[in-house]
Amino acid sequence: MYTCGGCGRSVEFDTGSLGVRCTYCNKKVFYKERPTVAKQLKTR
Numbered sequence: 030m031y032t033c034g035g036c037g038r039s040v041e042f043d044t045g046s047l048g049v050r051c052t053y054c055n056k057k058v059f060y061k062e063r064p065t066v067a068k069q070l071k072t073r
């Protein structure tokens with residue numbers, strides 16, 4: 030999953046293909062989304 034730098038939407042595309050554009054605003058700027066993993070702290 031990537032976040033479009035233009036419209037900020039979550040865009041999913043094949044990372045193997047080059048020249049991908051946002052399907053909403055046609056921009057080619059993307060930010061890699063971080064997987065939201067909640068870290069659980071262990072209580073000692």
Ligand SMILES: [Zn+2]
Pocket residue numbers: 033034035036037038051052053054055056
């Ligand atoms: Zn966009």
